[in-house]
Amino acid sequence: MKLGYTIIYVPKVEESLAFFEAAFGFSRRFLHESGDYGELETGETTLAFASYELGSMNFPDGIVGASESTKPLGFEVAMVTTDVAGSHTKALSKGATEVKAPESKPWGQTVSYVRCPDGILVEICSPVSV
Numbered sequence: 001m002k003l004g005y006t007i008i009y010v011p012k013v014e015e016s017l018a019f020f021e022a023a024f025g026f027s028r029r030f031l032h033e034s035g036d037y038g039e040l041e042t043g044e045t046t047l048a049f050a051s052y053e054l055g056s057m058n059f060p061d062g063i064v065g066a067s068e069s070t071k072p073l074g075f076e077v078a079m080v081t082t083d084v085a086g087s088h089t090k091a092l093s094k095g096a097t098e099v100k101a102p103e104s105k106p107w108g109q110t111v112s113y114v115r116c117p118d119g120i121l122v123e124i125c126s127p128v129s130v
Contacts, residue, residue, distance in 0.1 A: 010119075109127075
């Protein structure tokens with residue numbers, strides 16, 4: 001078994017793809033012609049977005065969209081970089097909202113949090129030394 005996909009349901013798939021391309025430098029791998037599903041080139045595990053409409057088709061009782069919640073949902077997407085402060089600033093300049101400014105953790109990692117325009121919580125962090 002291996003983790004293959006993280007799929008996040010969003011209001012507008014193309015806008016989420018465009019934000020992650022502009023804010024974090026990922027390349028678009030795929031956008032379905034319907035606009036209801038898209039993927040980014042992110043390495044071994046695919047980060048994908050699906051529309052709320054597709055979520056409603058898959059889950060008859062609906063979903064709780066991150067964009068509909070005033071607080072971040074109980075999950076995050078973590079982006080690892082050697083330039084946390086610069087990446088944090090860039091994400092804010094592309095439309096993210098600051099949740100927590102970069103800070104040094106006792107274990108030596110630098111971590112910040114932003115919330116994307118579609119409500120997704122993103123941790124921007126330095127690599128952890130093991």
